[in-house]
Amino acid sequence: MTKYTVGVYKAYKNSGNLRFHKKGTKKSWKHYFIEIDEYDEDEYSFGSEWVSSIKAVILKRKQLYKKTFYCTDCESVFTQYVKKNQNECDECPNGCENDE
Ligand SMILES: [Zn+2]
The missing domain is CATH 2.30.30 (SH3 type barrels.)
Incomplete structure (x- = not known):
């Protein structure tokens, strides 16, 4: 499976409980990607993961x-x-x- 970056956005990491906004909740980067199977290109899925700010810069450069x-x-x-x-x-x- 190969990952292709389709978006890198800032988002709130601690959104588990919206009613009680915890202190120390800060924005971090979320990486959105599509994963494509090398052998069957019709086979792909969307996914997301948290990345560091340094990784976000690198990913943005390769974004599709x-x-x-x-x-x-x-x-x-x-x-x-x-x-x-x-x-x-x-x-x-x-x-x-x-x-x-
Ligand atoms: Zn054609």
């Missing part, structure tokens, strides 16, 4: 963004997680060759 693409070959619109400044998808989910 959900973007919408259009394939001119099969004329279909689809979404894919790509790097921030990537404006072209790696390959069409319908298996079209991406040769330009």
